[in-house]
Amino acid sequence: MTTEQTPGPSPFSNPKDALSLARKAPSVLSKTSSIATTFPLTLLSAPESPELWMEVASLFYACLRTGDDKSAHLCLEKLTQRFGEDNDRVMGMRGLYQEAVAQNEDELRKILAEYNKILVESPVNIPIMKRRIALVKSLGREGEAINALTDF
Template sequence: MSSSLLHPPSHLSPAIALHHSQEAPSILGSSTGAISTSLFQSLLSAPETAELWTIYENLLLSCLRTGDDDSAHQCLGRLVNRFGNDNERIMALKGLLKEADANDAATLDVISKEYDQILQDNPTNIPILKRRAALLRSIGRTPASVTALISLLDVSPTDAEAWAELADLYFSQGLYSQAIFALEEVLVLQPNAWNIHARLGEVLFAGAKSSDNPGQLGEAIKRFSRSIELCDDYLRGYYGLKLTAKQLLGDSQKTLQNRTGSDGFSIPDQATLSKLDEMATEKLAEIVRRSSAGEKGWQGYDVAEIEAARELLENDSGTIIR
């Protein structure tokens, strides 16, 4: 049995999720006694472990990702037998399967109302608060999803995942200041999350372009630099760093007039920006070259991100990166 079944499947590649769903029939077939309601069968089966229930939940999610609804329902049935229908996590998983089975917007609207009813009885049901926010976003009700996430954060203000989701919703609406605030809250909770530092840099970059504010570009430089300091091979960090340094180098007059960002961080001088651009270029070229060659230890990068980095380098140098 794959050890990756003990990790949240949202972080797994589609290929691994597919592999898990293909294993589902054998996994379910070999562990039926663990969830049997028969005392006799339970005595003959292997003892329960916490890992078993984690595997069932993660297997359920992988099966949903790959369209194996039958196995997903079997996993849910075993979890319900063990933990009951009133368990908050089970409620959310049942709702998730209902969403997957829904064939039209009207059915999804009914499910949303069911979530509202559950929350009337228990406003602090965090798994249902999360499902409601996710469902509202999936059906295009973005303002309502924002409101739902704010309600969730009122109950659980230290939920970094909810802050990150809220930032993404704000960004999708062009509300850069609000998105920046939400990402800063994520970093208060997870100060060493290099991907969040880079994401904040990306939002700052977009906000600066929208408002013509070079000071925010200086802050973006800081965030991208912190990202690659925490993760030496993080492609998005180097990509953002090169893009931002290039923007500042190409707009030197405005940079000189706005040398200090809104948080007091000074924009680097031209010589420093040139060095940052050169460093980012060299690292991106290395990542593209070694990842494309399939070298051990350089796999796992997103294909679209590799191609975007290759295009950026080729546009900058005018040469083909192989």
């Protein structure tokens, strides 16, 4: 049995690099459309590679960073189709996307409640733990964030 994981955070922390990558969204996303994610179609589709999925994850972060929410959502959907909604990293990326498009503090509190619910069901979901800590801090609850970080 092999374990599959989505790639980690993007190496494109430089805004110029992020913008350059985000501009490639259509071509990167078109590469993933020829890949089937369900059996038996997986036998007939183009072969996939870890590098392709790393590129899609990097593109997700770059698109969020540059404000291209539509392309970021498409990347997230591709990753969700490939790795499943229950993949810890995909869950963390989904949370990050929801935080990025949240319109007000009430929406952020709802996301925090969702994080808490996920952590009750899966207390070792590291990406959600990290997102929760970052969100608590961004909501101005530094003491709670410090305690959560210490527990982490």
